[in-house]
Amino acid sequence: MxxxxxxxxxxxxxxxxxxxxxxxxxxxxxxxxxxxxxxxxxxxxxxxxxxxxxxxxxxxxxxxxxxxxxxxxxxxxxxxxxxKIKVGKVTFEIKNESDIVRARSRGRVICQELGVRDSVGIKVATVISELARNIFRYAGEGRVEIEVLDTKPVGIQVVASDNGPGIADVNEVLSGNYRSKTGMGMGLIAVRNIMDEFEVESSPGSGTRVTVKKYMQ
Ligand SMILES: Nc1ncnc2c1ncn2[C@@H]1O[C@H](COP(=O)(O)OP(=O)(O)OP(=O)(O)O)[C@@H](O)[C@H]1O
Ligand SMILES: [Mg+2]
Missing domain, CATH: 1.20.120 (Four Helix Bundle (Hemerythrin (Met), subunit A))
Incomplete structure (x- = not known):
């Protein structure tokens, strides 16, 4: 045995x-x-x-x-x-499309390493690409940090931050009535729905920082 x-x-x-x-x-x-x-x-x-x-x-x-x-x-x-789970952080500088893809794929691989169902890994990867795409589209550049948290159950945290123009009215964007000129206007709402914790810090001129967490139960 x-x-x-x-x-x-x-x-x-x-x-x-x-x-x-x-x-x-x-x-x-x-x-x-x-x-x-x-x-x-x-x-x-x-x-x-x-x-x-x-x-x-x-x-x-x-x-x-x-x-x-x-x-x-x-x-x-x-x-x-x-x-045995390797806790730690990886940072991806987001400057172009391929950076978005790299960050996204790493998120999925980290979830696979944690042994969670692949459907969870795909959701986390989707969140990473939504946030990275927003950085690329609206701020030009920024970074995505993916961190495995030493929590029980183990968690994964994604922080997407940039020094771009910021979001004028976060509440409006998250209200469900926001009309986007550039996309569907649903990215951040979808991210909030997928994750267990969700926080946006942003004001015009001061950049944007989105922090989200998901616990691997
Ligand atoms: N990092 C950012 N910097 C500046 N503005 C941002 C940033 N992220 C989002 N925004 C603003 O918030 C709005 C809502 O973002 P959200 O991702 O929810 O929708 P969207 O990008 O417009 O459309 P999509 O559904 O395709 O993602 C955007 O239209 C944009 O004006
Ligand atoms: Mg978006």
């Missing part, structure tokens, strides 16, 4: 019949869709989530169930997984 599977087996067999423990692990692996020879930190988190689901299903006695979930958490597997 692989080292990681054995760790989970040791915890589980303390609270469920060991005949049940193995199939519980195997079916969780299948549901999580992970390969135990190559587990990314995100895979580990997903797998533990699936095992906790099976515990809730198969362990009937509430006290045993609680104990089992506690033991699983105590095994610090999740902590271990989170520690």
């Amino acid at each position: 692989k080292e990681f599977k054995k760790k989970i087996f040791d915890v589980l067999s303390k609270c469920v019949n060991s005949i049940l423990a193995e199939p519980m692990i195997e079916s969780s692996i299948r549901r999580a869709g992970v390969n135990c020879d190559k587990l990314s930190p995100g895979d580990v988190n997903r797998l533990i989530g699936e095992i906790q689901k099976s515990v809730k299903l198969f362990v009937g006695n509430p006290l045993d169930r609680k104990n089992c979930l506690r033991l699983l958490n105590q095994a610090l597997l999740r902590e271990e997984a989170n520690r």
Whole structure:
């Protein structure tokens, strides 16, 4: 049995019949869709989530169930997984179209490394390209910083900033009634909808700074 599977087996067999423990692990692996020879930190988190689901299903006695979930958490597997995630920041100077594409692709790759569903990575990548495109279109140049946050669950932060003309009326832009001369006028609203946290700091002449976060649950 692989080292990681054995760790989970040791915890589980303390609270469920060991005949049940193995199939519980195997079916969780299948549901999580992970390969135990190559587990990314995100895979580990997903797998533990699936095992906790099976515990809730198969362990009937509430006290045993609680104990089992506690033991699983105590095994610090999740902590271990989170520690392995490389937290840190990358900065992209945005000066032309290809910079937008590079920033966008990196956002998606970072999400893949975190082991989240690709649909989440695509959303984060879309947000990055919307914000980078605004910089390029309205300010000429600026920067996009992508940062993996050491939060639980792990988060990804994107800060798009420039020293351009600023946005005259942020509230109007976000009201849903704004008419853009240059685009659909929906970029920032879409970004706000996709992300968990959203903040715009801008006033005419002082540049624009958009800070957004998404948590990888
Ligand atoms: N970085 C920026 N600097 C200056 N003005 C900006 C910046 N980002 C957005 N704006 C202003 O805010 C408005 C709304 O931006 P938003 O991205 O929501 O829509 P849009 O760019 O007009 O259209 P699209 O739906 O194609 O993105 C823009 O029309 C622009 O006037
Ligand atoms: Mg836009």
